Amino acid sequence: MMLTERVLRNRRGIALTQEERALIEGAISDVRTIGARHDVVSEGVRVRHATLLVDGMVSRYIDDRHGMRQLVGIHVPGDFVDLQAYALRRLDHNVGTLTPVTIAILPYPALDRLLEARPELARKLWYSTLLDGATQRAWLFRLGRLDSVGRVAHFLSEINARLEAVGLSDGARFPLPITQSDLAEACGLTSVHVNRVMRTLRESGLCVFRSATVDVADRAGLERRGDFSPNYLYLARRAPTPGTSTGTIAKARATP
Amino acid sequence: MMLTERVLRNRRGIALTQEERALIEGAISDVRTIGARHDVVSEGVRVRHATLLVDGMVSRYIDDRHGMRQLVGIHVPGDFVDLQAYALRRLDHNVGTLTPVTIAILPYPALDRLLEARPELARKLWYSTLLDGATQRAWLFRLGRLDSVGRVAHFLSEINARLEAVGLSDGARFPLPITQSDLAEACGLTSVHVNRVMRTLRESGLCVFRSATVDVADRAGLERRGDFSPNYLYLARRAPTPGTSTGTIAKARATP
DNA sequence: CGACACGTTGAGATATATCAAACGTGGTGG
DNA sequence: CCACCACGTTTGATATATCTCAACGTGTCG
Numbered sequence: 001m002m003l004t005e006r007v008l009r010n011r012r013g014i015a016l017t018q019e020e021r022a023l024i025e026g027a028i029s030d031v032r033t034i035g036a037r038h039d040v041v042s043e044g045v046r047v048r049h050a051t052l053l054v055d056g057m058v059s060r061y062i063d064d065r066h067g068m069r070q071l072v073g074i075h076v077p078g079d080f081v082d083l084q085a086y087a088l089r090r091l092d093h094n095v096g097t098l099t100p101v102t103i104a105i106l107p108y109p110a111l112d113r114l115l116e117a118r119p120e121l122a123r124k125l126w127y128s129t130l131l132d133g134a135t136q137r138a139w140l141f142r143l144g145r146l147d148s149v150g151r152v153a154h155f156l157s158e159i160n161a162r163l164e165a166v167g168l169s170d171g172a173r174f175p176l177p178i179t180q181s182d183l184a185e186a187c188g189l190t191s192v193h194v195n196r197v198m199r200t201l202r203e204s205g206l207c208v209f210r211s212a213t214v215d216v217a218d219r220a221g222l223e224r225r226g227d228f229s230p231n232y233l234y235l236a237r238r239a240p241t242p243g244t245s246t247g248t249i250a251k252a253r254a255t256p
Numbered sequence: 257m258m259l260t261e262r263v264l265r266n267r268r269g270i271a272l273t274q275e276e277r278a279l280i281e282g283a284i285s286d287v288r289t290i291g292a293r294h295d296v297v298s299e300g301v302r303v304r305h306a307t308l309l310v311d312g313m314v315s316r317y318i319d320d321r322h323g324m325r326q327l328v329g330i331h332v333p334g335d336f337v338d339l340q341a342y343a344l345r346r347l348d349h350n351v352g353t354l355t356p357v358t359i360a361i362l363p364y365p366a367l368d369r370l371l372e373a374r375p376e377l378a379r380k381l382w383y384s385t386l387l388d389g390a391t392q393r394a395w396l397f398r399l400g401r402l403d404s405v406g407r408v409a410h411f412l413s414e415i416n417a418r419l420e421a422v423g424l425s426d427g428a429r430f431p432l433p434i435t436q437s438d439l440a441e442a443c444g445l446t447s448v449h450v451n452r453v454m455r456t457l458r459e460s461g462l463c464v465f466r467s468a469t470v471d472v473a474d475r476a477g478l479e480r481r482g483d484f485s486p487n488y489l490y491l492a493r494r495a496p497t498p499g500t501s502t503g504t505i506a507k508a509r510a511t512p
Numbered sequence: 513c514g515a516c517a518c519g520t521t522g523a524g525a526t527a528t529a530t531c532a533a534a535c536g537t538g539g540t541g542g
Numbered sequence: 543c544c545a546c547c548a549c550g551t552t553t554g555a556t557a558t559a560t561c562t563c564a565a566c567g568t569g570t571c572g
Contacts, residue, residue, distance in 0.1 A: 190528075
């Protein structure tokens with residue numbers, strides 16, 4: 001399986017060519033696995049390479065003075081997790097694994113050469129950082145205007161759509177190997193309340209979250225409850241490219 | 257006064273040269289004034305030019321199904337308000353004026369030529385969209401982890417720092433020509449509650465918001481209350497470049 | 513002077529947090 | 543293989559922050 005197989009897959013207007021995928025693979029110096037709950041990049045540290053998430057999930061987060069944490073982004077396979085730093089050199093937040101992950105490393109010098117030679121590819125990677133921005137705006141909407149059930153419904157709808165785009169969800173069921181506390185930190189809630197929200201979603205027949213899997217019983221209903229509309233993801237038409245069957249996201253504990 | 261005078265001013269590592277400012281000015285086709293409460297760009301509409309905010313304030317916002325609005329960004333003079341669309345062609349949110357504004361228009365064809373000829377300038381404009389992203393993450397933190405007083409304190413601290421960077425605040429006092437409802441839409445609160453928050457801030461001696469002006473009595477205290485740290489703004493060292501004295505932001509009603 | 517938008521205040525309703533405890537369950541070591 | 547441990551989940555009771563609704567005040571502009 002190609003390491004870059006999922007990069008920008010099914011994103012409207014900026015899909016990568018096979019040649020571009022190969023070029024990115026050529027810039028990869030290293031592929032690593034990291035255990036769950038480890039930081040990949042820390043705030044303020046100088047970054048020297050870009051990181052492509054191949055398998056697993058990672059979060060971007062900000063801690064406050066009292067140890068409370070807010071997720072400001074979450075990444076699924078195919079996402080670059082720290083491209084921001086390529087331009088800014090340092091990150092204003094932390095990036096940490098939620099699950100064991102496989103990541104591919106692209107040293108900046110190799111990336112420099114690649115993007116200089118291929119301005120079209122540079123443009124597409126810029127786009128991908130703009131897509132991150134669009135997602136962040138949707139998260140702002142979620143936190144600012146939705147109630148707790150709406151926030152979780154919106155979050156789950158988003159992850160469903162994003163996993164579907166990269167072939168890891170069939171729209172009705174997808175892996176979500178994170179804890180209710182993680183969900184709480186993403187949605188600006190407490191884990192206790194997230195638990196009650198999950199019960200509400202279950203009892204209203206929208207979805208069930210059990211053993212790291214979400215079963216979506218009523219997708220339209222879930223999306224409606226979360227005031228979710230996928231336009232901000234700039235996805236290609238639904239009905240994702242076949243080729244990769246729905247898969248899983250690594251969950252077993254790996255070496256730290 | 258140069259239209260681009262405030263663009264990327266006092267931003268660490270990516271300040272523009274005088275020549276680059278002149279080049280941007282050369283790409284400006286038009287300068288317009290627009291009244292308060294008018295949309296500049298609407299969601300989903302194809303965009304054909306970039307917009308530089310020269311004077312006034314504009315917001316980026318998302319409306320929900322029930323007419324509630326969430327601000328996902330706010331812009332001060334010197335900001336590009338829709339560079340995202342240059343890459344994505346459409347915006348996933350709306351951009352509307354909060355006050356009467358002066359904006360400069362840069363048609364994409366002119367921008368294309370400019371950025372092709374000047375990759376270094378292209379890089380800096382890309383950076384500026386990444387700075388927007390960093391600010392959005394700070395907003396996520398604000399909404400997800402701060403209480404109402406903290407949110408408003410954080411918001412005001414941010415605006416103070418950003419206006420200071422472009423010479424429109426001296427750190428102790430700055431113009432804020434928006435309503436308490438706008439503030440509420442930015443902070444995920446109701447306008448009634450924002451009113452009470454302002455009273456709290458006043459009574460605790462942190463700051464006073466009156467007649468479209470914020471007087472910061474205790475900057476350190478305000479920033480502490482909002483758990484604010486300006487690192488995400490990537491500002492150059494404090495002590496802003498002299499040259500432009502503290503000014504105002506247009507407030508008088510203009511023609512729609 | 514009057515209208516209208518914005519700001520201010522109060523009382524009461526409600527959503528979510530907090531605190532505390534019990535329950536499951538998968539992994540680990542004896 | 544079993545027992546235990548750690549971590550995550552679930553539930554209950556109570557506290558509290560914020561919203562909602564409603565009314566009244568105030569400044570600005572025509």
